[in-house]
Amino acid sequence: MGWNDYTSNDNTCRAEISLLGGSMFQRWSANLLLGVLLVASLPAVAVTIKVAGSTTVLPILTEAAKQYRVIHPELNLTVSGGGSGMGVANIERGTIDIGMASRPLSKGEAGRIGDTTNIIAVARDAVAIVVSKAVYESGVTQLSLSQIAAIYRGEIRNWRELGGLDARILVIDKEASRGTRHVFADVVLGNPRARAAGATIITGSNNEEQSVISRSDQAIGMLSNAWLNDRVRAIAVGEGDAAVLPSADNVANGRYIIKRDLNIIVRKQSSDEVKGFVDFLHSAQGQAIVQTVGFHSVR
């Protein structure tokens, strides 16, 4: 009958059920089992872990949530972006369980939530200085920190001055709250909140910036290492022969200096479910995800 139809292709399942006895008992116990499972799973389904913040950290947590759900189907994980500033602000407001931040806490933030939360590194990342494909192919394949700073301060406005094509520079800055910008501004402009008078436009997420650069022939911007592609090229950073690309080795040995930890922020008094997920991020499987999506492991 019905039950056997479902299990007819599944020998293990039929074997287990036949241990329980005849066909009436079989169906009855199957129903009972199903009922128990339903009842047991109902309260558990209600457990939701909300994650939001940095769009740089987003791909790691998205993939990790997907894989963690396979092990813990009873959990509900929602992962969304918004930027590091929003990750921190929403942890403070208590609207999420895990905040993502691609930068350390600022002094003000640390004062407000430093005592009640833990900030935990889950990956390492380089902030790549990226240019449009056309710029790269015209010969701008490396820049020194002072040249990049001059571009963002508005002192250099044409790629010709840097040995490239004769085209104005489309200087892309990021929203002030974005972690990528903090790291970039700290290393290149000398202060995480530095103004960039040379900026042409301001973008938000890594995706938005990536799409602007890939559609332009004269853009420069700052992107996390995981967002590079054929139309969006990373250039080497440094003086002359010392210029290096943001490769895993150069980040690990410290020769590429525009780098940061990718963090999550959790409340010290968070649920066991949240703690379990954080442990998963640091497990071998979690760190493998970190490398798959394009970042470097913290282990």
Next chain:
Amino acid sequence: MILRWWLSTSALLSSLTIILVLGFLLQSSWPLIQQQGLASLIGTEWYPFESLFGMLPALIGTLWAVALALFIALPCGVAAAILCAELLPKSLRGSVRFGMELMAGVPSVVYGLLGMWLLLPLLESQLNLLTGRTLLAAGLLLALMILPTIMVLSEDAIRAVRQSQREAAKNLGIGWDATLWRVLLPQAWPGIRVATLLATGRAMGETVAVMLVVGSIDRIPEPFYNFLQPAQTLTSRIGREMAEASVGSLHWAALLFCGLILAIIAMGIALLSERRRAVI
């Protein structure tokens, strides 16, 4: 009895809501007004981390975007309304109007994405711009979004002119264009004015679509009438920065102050349209 009670409660509640909203905006933005006064209205520098909250760049950006949108949408919308109300046969008129009503129903983010994928590259290549993200892009998108409002309301206003007026004009031997200019448009003008004011309100408050194409940079265009440069509007600033501002901070207050400015302008527009309707 129950009906009257229900009607008056609903009316009271709705008017209470607007007072609550205004009160909330004023209360939340009070720290900024207290600390920086109304001088921030004409400040030109917006750097939240340095406690500089100049509203002027975004104010000018908002005014420019709305002005451009009206400049494009008003003539087009009224022309389409005249065509539909006076010249097209009934069947065609229905389909044009239906199309407009569909346009009004498209979510604004869809317009924003369309603008990003179609309008920006077009502007860049045609006008040889550094980036298509400009006040012009915002104005064009807004024009598209307020066109249905202007067209549909204006058409209603023109059609509301009594048939006897048209017949009288015909009997006097007045030509069609003179009838249009001297009879139809003057009589429909109050309706067209209300349509324009409503459209202005919509254009001013539009957020997502503008945010995607305006460039979001807090800088007054140089010179100030250069609408081929990236800029910022009040709404796009709120959209970009609201999530990151911590509640109760000065930054938060400044963003709500942007909202308060918008609310006050919108109320001014509403009052204006009421007054005009009463006079005519």
